[in-house]
Amino acid sequence: MTFDHIANFILARSEMPQSALEMAATLLIDTVGVAAGAAGLEAGQIARDHAFAFHGAGSPEHSAHLLFDGRQASIPGMAFAAATQIDNLDGHDGLNATKGHIGCAVVPALLAFAENRPDLTGREALEALVMSYEVAARAAFALHGSVSDYHTSGAWNALGVAALGCRLRDASSEHLRQALGIAEYHGPRSQMMREIANPTMLHDGSGMGALVGSMAALMAIDGFTGAPAITVESKEASTHWADLGKVWTIEQNYIKPYPVCRWAHAAIDALSALMREYGFAQRDVASIEVNTFAEAAALYRRMPSTTSQAQYSLPFALSVMLTHGRIGPEHISGKGLSDPDVAKILPMISVREGARHSRRFPAARCSDITITLRDGRQLASGDVDARGGPEDPMEMQEIERKFQSMTATLGTERAAALWGIRERLPQPGVSFKELARLTRAPAEGHDV
Structure with a gap:
C-alpha cells in the first residue's frame, strides 16, 4: 500500500463498518471510566500538576482541559497527563497482537484536539x-516485526496520536508524512521488561507516546x-499496511475486567471460576500453583508497596481475588497495599513458566492453576485464556458494572450521563462536546 493510500485513509472520511464505530464508542467510554478511576492516584495527580505547571498553552485555542481536574x-500537555493517568490504572483496553495498548494514548489525544473543534460530531470523533x-x-x-526488543506501547501509539491530530487539524498529506516521521523518531522506544522487573509510574510509556504524537502533529x-x-x-513494513481499511483491528481489542496487568488475567479468571464452582474461601486454601507464560512469570512476586507494583503482580492479584472476590482500584492503592488478609496468602502462591503457554504468547495469554485445599483436595483449572477479547468478550452489563465501579467518585448522575452517551455517539447529529464537557470537572474528593 502506498503512502498516498495510507494518507487518504487517515485524513479523509470514508465508509467504516457500524460495528467498528460501536466498538470505538465502547472503548472510548471504558477508557474515560478508567481515567475517572485513576484521577485520585498519585501518578495521575503528579502528571496533571506537571502539565499545568510546565505545559501551558500560549493562547486559549491551543489549550485543553485536564481530565477530571478542572485546570x-x-x-x-493534556494528552500526556491524561495518558499517564490512564496508564497508571491498568484497566484500559489492549490488542493482543500489539503486545500493548492503544486507547490510553489516542482517547486523551481525541479529547485534547477536539476541544477546539466545537463543531465535531460524535460520529466524526468515532x-x-x-x-x-x-x-x-x-x-x-x-x-x-522489525526489532528484537520488546518496546512499550508509547513507541508506536505515538503514530496513532499523530495521525489523529493531523486529521482533526485538517493537515495536508505532506504534513501528515512529516508528523508520522517525527512521532516515530521521538517515540519512546523503552523496554517493556525493564518496567516489569522494576514496576514504576512509567508503566507502558503511553504518556510520552501521547506527548510526542500530539507534538509531532x-x-x-x-x-x-x-x-x-x-x-x-x-x-519491510508494507505487508502490515496492506489490509488497512479492509481488516478492522479495533474490533479485536480486549476490554479488561480487572485493573491489573493483562498477563495476570488468565490466572485470575481461573481462580474465580474455581471459587464459583467449588464454593471455597480464603481460609480453605493451603496453596496455589500457577503455570503461565514467561512474561507473566516475571511479574512482581512480593507484597507491593506501590500501586505500580500491585498492578504488575500476579500473586498479589490472585490474593486480592481470593480474599475479596473482586479487584477494584481500592485494592491496588492506599490501604489495599497493606491488607493483612491479602498479605498472608502470598507465601502460599507459586508461579512458574509453562512452555506451552509461552508458545501461545502474544496471540493468547494463557495460564493454568492448581489449588490445594486444607482438606487435601486438589482443584485444577485446566488451560484458561484471559477473557475480554473477541474470543470471549465481556457482556455489556459487565462492562457497565466496571464503568460504575471506576466512576464511583463522579456521582451517579454524572456517571450515568457519561455511560448513556456511549449508545448515542454513533448516531447522526450528536455533538461530541456533550461527552467532553462531562470529563472536565474534578471527581468528588479530588478538587485542585
Whole structure:
C-alpha cells in the first residue's frame, strides 16, 4: 500500500463498518471510566500538576482541559497527563497482537484536539478514533516485526496520536508524512521488561507516546520536518499496511475486567471460576500453583508497596481475588497495599513458566492453576485464556458494572450521563462536546 493510500485513509472520511464505530464508542467510554478511576492516584495527580505547571498553552485555542481536574494545559500537555493517568490504572483496553495498548494514548489525544473543534460530531470523533486505532496497531505490528526488543506501547501509539491530530487539524498529506516521521523518531522506544522487573509510574510509556504524537502533529503543521517513518513507509513494513481499511483491528481489542496487568488475567479468571464452582474461601486454601507464560512469570512476586507494583503482580492479584472476590482500584492503592488478609496468602502462591503457554504468547495469554485445599483436595483449572477479547468478550452489563465501579467518585448522575452517551455517539447529529464537557470537572474528593 502506498503512502498516498495510507494518507487518504487517515485524513479523509470514508465508509467504516457500524460495528467498528460501536466498538470505538465502547472503548472510548471504558477508557474515560478508567481515567475517572485513576484521577485520585498519585501518578495521575503528579502528571496533571506537571502539565499545568510546565505545559501551558500560549493562547486559549491551543489549550485543553485536564481530565477530571478542572485546570487547563496545552494540547500535548493534556494528552500526556491524561495518558499517564490512564496508564497508571491498568484497566484500559489492549490488542493482543500489539503486545500493548492503544486507547490510553489516542482517547486523551481525541479529547485534547477536539476541544477546539466545537463543531465535531460524535460520529466524526468515532471515525477519527477508529482510524487512530488502525494506524497505531499497524505501527506496532511493523515495529515488533522489525526489532528484537520488546518496546512499550508509547513507541508506536505515538503514530496513532499523530495521525489523529493531523486529521482533526485538517493537515495536508505532506504534513501528515512529516508528523508520522517525527512521532516515530521521538517515540519512546523503552523496554517493556525493564518496567516489569522494576514496576514504576512509567508503566507502558503511553504518556510520552501521547506527548510526542500530539507534538509531532502540531510541529509538522508549523513546518517542522521529520524523516519518513520506517514502520509506515519501508518495504519491510508494507505487508502490515496492506489490509488497512479492509481488516478492522479495533474490533479485536480486549476490554479488561480487572485493573491489573493483562498477563495476570488468565490466572485470575481461573481462580474465580474455581471459587464459583467449588464454593471455597480464603481460609480453605493451603496453596496455589500457577503455570503461565514467561512474561507473566516475571511479574512482581512480593507484597507491593506501590500501586505500580500491585498492578504488575500476579500473586498479589490472585490474593486480592481470593480474599475479596473482586479487584477494584481500592485494592491496588492506599490501604489495599497493606491488607493483612491479602498479605498472608502470598507465601502460599507459586508461579512458574509453562512452555506451552509461552508458545501461545502474544496471540493468547494463557495460564493454568492448581489449588490445594486444607482438606487435601486438589482443584485444577485446566488451560484458561484471559477473557475480554473477541474470543470471549465481556457482556455489556459487565462492562457497565466496571464503568460504575471506576466512576464511583463522579456521582451517579454524572456517571450515568457519561455511560448513556456511549449508545448515542454513533448516531447522526450528536455533538461530541456533550461527552467532553462531562470529563472536565474534578471527581468528588479530588478538587485542585
